[in-house]
Amino acid sequence: MRRKVIAGNWKMNNDLNGTVSLISEMKKEMQGKNLPAEVIVCPPFTNLETASALLKDSSIKLGAQNIYFEESGAFTGEISPDMLKSAGCEFVIIGHSERRTIFGETDLSINKKIKTAIRHGLKPIFCIGETLEEREKGVTFNVIESQLRKGLEGITETELQNLILAYEPVWAIGTGKNATPEQAQEVHKFIRTLISKLFSANFSHQIVIQYGGSVKAENAKELLSQPDIDGALVGGACLKADSFVKIIEAA
Numbered sequence: 001m002r003r004k005v006i007a008g009n010w011k012m013n014n015d016l017n018g019t020v021s022l023i024s025e026m027k028k029e030m031q032g033k034n035l036p037a038e039v040i041v042c043p044p045f046t047n048l049e050t051a052s053a054l055l056k057d058s059s060i061k062l063g064a065q066n067i068y069f070e071e072s073g074a075f076t077g078e079i080s081p082d083m084l085k086s087a088g089c090e091f092v093i094i095g096h097s098e099r100r101t102i103f104g105e106t107d108l109s110i111n112k113k114i115k116t117a118i119r120h121g122l123k124p125i126f127c128i129g130e131t132l133e134e135r136e137k138g139v140t141f142n143v144i145e146s147q148l149r150k151g152l153e154g155i156t157e158t159e160l161q162n163l164i165l166a167y168e169p170v171w172a173i174g175t176g177k178n179a180t181p182e183q184a185q186e187v188h189k190f191i192r193t194l195i196s197k198l199f200s201a202n203f204s205h206q207i208v209i210q211y212g213g214s215v216k217a218e219n220a221k222e223l224l225s226q227p228d229i230d231g232a233l234v235g236g237a238c239l240k241a242d243s244f245v246k247i248i249e250a251a
């Protein structure tokens with residue numbers, strides 16, 4: 001049985017006060033409940049240290065939303081792996097579709113970021129997914145295969161032990177239009193089969209593959225009960241403690 005992992009991507013939301021309130025409310029909502037899933041929150045960079053201090057006495061883990069692939073130096077505005085680690089991060093989201101489309105990240109830079117994160121002991125949450133146009137053209141599997149192959153190029157199975165994959169169809173992110181459980185399961189199964197071809201059958205059974213794209217309390221149970229969906233990467237619905245905790249309960 002693979003563990004279920006629910007991660008909340010706060011995106012560019014919540015200042016310091018908002019961070020304190022949301023984490024405090026989450027802790028209160030989760031208190032006394034025996035929640036079987038691993039829970040990760042990914043606040044903006046400026047709030048990581050505060051979040052880390054607030055999470056010390058809880059089982060909730062901390063992640064960042066991005067990383068740079070160099071260790072240090074003249075890279076104005078970027079954040080290094082050691083900075084994330086010293087702020088208390090265990091995880092880092094890499095290759096989110098907003099980074100790819102708005103900030104021009106490529107498969108190559110994403111591959112470098114994954115390698116850097118792993119080298120520094122950070123656990124990547126590696127996002128892949130097709131656009132609506134690609135789905136309508138019938139090239140979803142080609143896009144997924146290409147993103148996965150290029151993103152993981154030159155990385156061994158041993159190095160990937162702590163990597164989480166997140167299938168996030170771009171047309172479902174922040175749109176309120178989630179993939180149906182059948183659509184999501186079909187792609188998750190394809191990804192798992194591809195992992196087994198690229199690495200090993202054993203590893204393909206172990207790797208956690210999250211679904212992301214308009215996951216909310218109302219649709220979480222159906223999505224998370226699919227055999228190859230091992231968790232969720234949640235955007236909008238993680239900004240309210242009660243809705244995020246309902247998704248965790250659904251897992």
Ligand code: PEP
Nearest residue numbers: 173174212213214235236
């Ligand atoms: C995301 O940002 O990764 C995401 C899935 O967002 P939302 O849940 O709002 O669609």
